[in-house]
Each structure stands twice: as C-alpha cells, then as structure tokens.
Amino acid sequence: MQKIILALTIVFSIVIESALFPFISIAGVVPNVTMILVISLALRQNDEKAAVIGFAAGLTKDIVVGRIIGISGITFMLIGYFIGRYNHKIFPDHLTTPIILTMLGTLFHEAIYLLFVFFLGYQIDLFVAVSQVWIIQAIYNFLMVFPVYAAVRQLYHWRVMKKQY
Amino acid sequence: MVNELINLNDKNRIPIVLTIVVIVLIMIIGFTAQQREEMNVMERGIGSFFSPLQKGVTRVIATIENNVVTVINSSEIKEENTALKTENEALEQELVELQLLREELVELRSLQNTLNNIDRTIDLNPITANVIAKNPGNWFEMFTVDAGTQHGVIKDSVVIGSGGLVGRVYETGGNWAKVISIIDNSSSVSFQVLRDGTYQGIVSGSVTHELSGYLFDPDAEIVVGDQLITSGIGLYPRGILIGEVTEVDRTTDLLLKSVVVEPAVNFKRLDKVLIVNPRNVDE
Numbered sequence: 021m022q023k024i025i026l027a028l029t030i031v032f033s034i035v036i037e038s039a040l041f042p043f044i045s046i047a048g049v050v051p052n053v054t055m056i057l058v059i060s061l062a063l064r065q066n067d068e069k070a071a072v073i074g075f076a077a078g079l080t081k082d083i084v085v086g087r088i089i090g091i092s093g094i095t096f097m098l099i100g101y102f103i104g105r106y107n108h109k110i111f112p113d114h115l116t117t118p119i120i121l122t123m124l125g126t127l128f129h130e131a132i133y134l135l136f137v138f139f140l141g142y143q144i145d146l147f148v149a150v151s152q153v154w155i156i157q158a159i160y161n162f163l164m165v166f167p168v169y170a171a172v173r174q175l176y177h178w179r180v181m182k183k184q185y
Numbered sequence: 186m187v188n189e190l191i192n193l194n195d196k197n198r199i200p201i202v203l204t205i206v207v208i209v210l211i212m213i214i215g216f217t218a219q220q221r222e223e224m225n226v227m228e229r230g231i232g233s234f235f236s237p238l239q240k241g242v243t244r245v246i247a248t249i250e251n252n253v254v255t256v257i258n259s260s261e262i263k264e265e266n267t268a269l270k271t272e273n274e275a276l277e278q279e280l281v282e283l284q285l286l287r288e289e290l291v292e293l294r295s296l297q298n299t300l301n302n303i304d305r306t307i308d309l310n311p312i313t314a315n316v317i318a319k320n321p322g323n324w325f326e327m328f329t330v331d332a333g334t335q336h337g338v339i340k341d342s343v344v345i346g347s348g349g350l351v352g353r354v355y356e357t358g359g360n361w362a363k364v365i366s367i368i369d370n371s372s373s374v375s376f377q378v379l380r381d382g383t384y385q386g387i388v389s390g391s392v393t394h395e396l397s398g399y400l401f402d403p404d405a406e407i408v409v410g411d412q413l414i415t416s417g418i419g420l421y422p423r424g425i426l427i428g429e430v431t432e433v434d435r436t437t438d439l440l441l442k443s444v445v446v447e448p449a450v451n452f453k454r455l456d457k458v459l460i461v462n463p464r465n466v467d468e
Contacts, residue, residue: 035235038318038329039242043250048394048453050321068199075206083228084235085318087325087355087363089217090210097210101203130323137324140218142370144324148392153323 021180026061029175030077033057033168038085049153051160053168054081055129058096059103059121060172063112067104074100091136095129118169119162126161130154222340224356232329232358239318240331247456274348277426281379281414285424288382311345311459312336317361326369326394330458333360338460341420345459349426349449350374350415354460362460366452367427368394376427377416378407385416388427388446396428396446403440407433413446420463 062070078096314332352366368390388398417423432445
C-alpha cells in the first residue's frame with residue numbers, strides 16, 4: 021500500500037511538473053518539483069528505499085519528458101541515497117533541512133546535467149547557464165520546498181503510511 | 186564474484202549496486218543522446234500512461250486561463266479579436282504564398298524542362314494535435330503532443346503552429362510524440378528572406394530560447410522587419426513563416442551578417458499544432 025501511494029505521488033508530481041508548471045514558469049524556468057519530492061521523501065526513508073525512489077522518479081521523468089534518458093535517473097538516485105543514508109544525523113523535521121538540501125540538490129543536479137549536455141556536444145554558454153538559469157532555478161525551487169515538504173509531511177500522517185510490511 | 190557480492194554485508198552492498206546502476210545509466214545516456222529510430226516498448230508504455238493525465242491537466246488549466254481572460258475582457262472585444270486574428274493569420278499566410286508563387290512560377294518554368302524531380306509541396310493532410318506537456322528542464326526546448334504513431338505521425342515530421350514554424354517531431358509513441366522546437370539549442374533551420382529569395386542563411390536556437398542566425402551572403406540587404414521563411418533546404422518544406430528580423434549585426438571578424446529573429450509563433454502559449462509528414466517520406 022505504501023509503495024502504491026509513493027508511486028502515485030511520483031506520477032502526480034511528474035504530471036504537474038510537465039503539464040501545470042509550464043503555465044506559471046518564471047523566465048522559462050520550471051521548478052524541479054520531482055526532485056524536491058524525492059528529497060522530502062528521502063528524509064523519511066532509509067538509504068536503500070530512498071535510492072530506489074530517486075531512481076524510479078528520475079528515470080520515469082526522463083522517459084516521459086526528457087530528451088536524453090538517464091541523467092535525472094542518476095542524479096535523483098544519488099540525491100536520494102545520500103539523504104537516506106545520513107538523515108539520522110540531521111534534523112528531518114525542521115524546515116531548514118529540506119531547504120538546504122534542495123539548494124544543494126539543485127546545484128548537484130544542474131551541474132551533472134550541464135556536464136553531460138556539454139560532453140555530449142551541445143553548445144552551452146556557461147555564463148548564461150550559471151547567471152540566468154541556475155539562479156532562477158534555485159529561487160523557484162526554494163519557493164516550491166514549502167508546499168512539497170508540507171504535502172509529504174501530511175502524507176506521512178496517514179495511518180497507511182505508518183504501517184510497515 | 187557473485188558469491189562475493191552476496192556475502193558482502195549490507196553496508197557495502199548498496200554502494201556497489203548503486204555504482205553498477207550508475208554505469209548502466211551512463212550507457213543508456215550514451216545510447217539515447219542521439220536521435221533514435223524507435224523508442225522501446227517500456228518507454229512507449231510509460232508515455233502512453235502519462236499522456237492522458239498530462240492532457241487532462243493541460244485542458245483544465247487552459248480552460249481556466251481562457252475563462253479568466255474572458256472575464257477580464259468583455260466578450261465582444263474577445264470575439265472581435267479572435268476574428269481579426271484569424272483573418273490576420275490567413276492574410277499573412279496568403280501573402281507568403283502569393284509572393285512565393287510569383288517567384289516560383291518563373292523559377293519552376295525554367296527548371297521544369299531540365300529537371301525530372303520537382304520539389305514536393307507540403308502534404309495536404311495535416312494531423313492536428315494538442316500540446317499536452319513541456320520539458321521542464323532548462324537545456325532543451327521540447328514539448329509533448331497528444332498524437333503519435335496511431336495517428337500517422339512519424340519521426341522528423343514538420344510541426345506548424347498558428348502563424349509559423351514550430352519544430353520537428355523527435356520521437357513518437359503510440360498516442361504521443363516529443364517535438365523539438367526551432368528555438369532549441371540544437372535546432373537549425375535554413376531560411377530565405379521573403380522579400381528577396383536569393384538572400385539565404387541559417388537560424389538556430391539557443392539556451393536562452395532566442396532565435397539567431399547568419400546570412401550566407403555578407404552583402405545581403407536585410408533590414409529589421411524583414412520576414413524570414415523556410416528555404417526548403419533540409420528537413421523543412423519551403424515557404425513556412427519562421428519569424429521577423431529584430432536585429433541585424435555585421436560581425437567584421439566573421440565576415441558574416443548575423444540576425445536576431447523574433448519567432449512568428451509564441452512558444453509560451455502553444456496550444457494546437459499541425460503535423461505534416463516530411464517531404465521525402467515515400468521517395
């Protein structure tokens with residue numbers, strides 16, 4: 021049951037990120053809702069489950085809307101794994117934790133993405149990439165931490181999510 | 186080797202599995218970095234599952250947006266506006282066609298005798314599709330439409346929006362397809378100036394979603410406000426409006442004249458598109 025709810029949450033996140041958020045993009049930048057979801061979920065899972073969640077979410081997102089398949093799969097999986105592994109050492113219930121992790125995650129995801137795109141031979145203006153895209157992306161992601169984190173917290177208040185199978 | 190993996194304690198097992206998965210994913214990235222002939226079954230299935238969901242959300246949002254606009258404007262103004270827009274589009278298209286026809290007539294008559302093969306015009310049975318999702322990433326300008334192989338969409342089909350060229354089909358699934366717009370980083374379109382078809386060049390997109398390009402002839406007389414249409418070299422058939430020149434620069438070191446182009450299509454508000462098959466599909 022827990023697995024089905026998690027899967028539906030990821031599906032919902034990918035659908036609204038690709039179909040709803042383009043309508044309210046800021047300077048063409050759409051918030052990375054699915055990554056924030058992976059981070060928020062990983063704070064409440066162990067490393068193995070968090071890595072699986074990240075992998076599934078990233079790969080599905082790549083397949084549904086991406087051009088190069090696998091990049092989000094790698095970054096989301098690693099983000100999920102590291103948060104899942106060290107979440108007992110940080111304070112998962114404090115709001116600053118997901119905010120800081122989202123900022124780090126954004127930086128990591130965008131850097132890896134840029135690296136692949138660059139080495140696969142696409143022409144990228146690095147100055148534009150950092151100055152225009154990253155900063156707006158970071159701000160928009162920051163704004164989206166609040167609703168996503170609150171929604172995940174609400175999700176874990178459900179009785180079904182507390183049961184262990 | 187297998188036994189070793191199994192005997193490893195839990196602490197080491199996960200990092201090893203992760204490393205293997207990362208290596209496999211890097212290989213998949215390598216495979217999918219180039220345009221492929223066909224998607225695999227899993228991709229098609231996942232896409233077909235997501236397509237109606239995305240379509241539903243987009244429909245709802247578009248309806249809400251349209252209604253808000255209607256409330257703000259009075260209904261009369263909107264009606265008039267729509268009528269004028271339609272008329273304007275039709276006239277614009279007509280203008281392009283007429284000007285082309287005039288030039289083409291002279292050109293084609295002289296060519297007809299010497300060439301057996303006459304350039305095909307656009308297939309007259311376009312497929313209508315709705316834009317249902319957009320790639321949320323920053324590096325590619327791609328979107329998803331709700332028509333796929335079931336509707337006859339094939340790879341490299343040309344996508345046209347209201348008023349001009351939108352892009353080409355990148356990959357197709359059963360009831361969905363991914364489209365790359367002309368403002369994408371990797372896209373380039375050969376154009377000619379509508380006013381004088383001898384001035385030709387190439388425009389390409391960029392990370393900042395701007396359309397810019399250069400002319401082959403450094404002495405070409407091109408001014409701000411000139412309209413550019415596809416020249417028929419390459420993938421896109423001739424005579425589709427690309428956009429209007431907003432800036433002309435003469436880069437002395439490159440010995441080229443570069444232009445910045447405002448696309449005819451508003452890529453932020455894409456809703457319905459037409460998909461026509463590429464020219465040499467059955468040749």
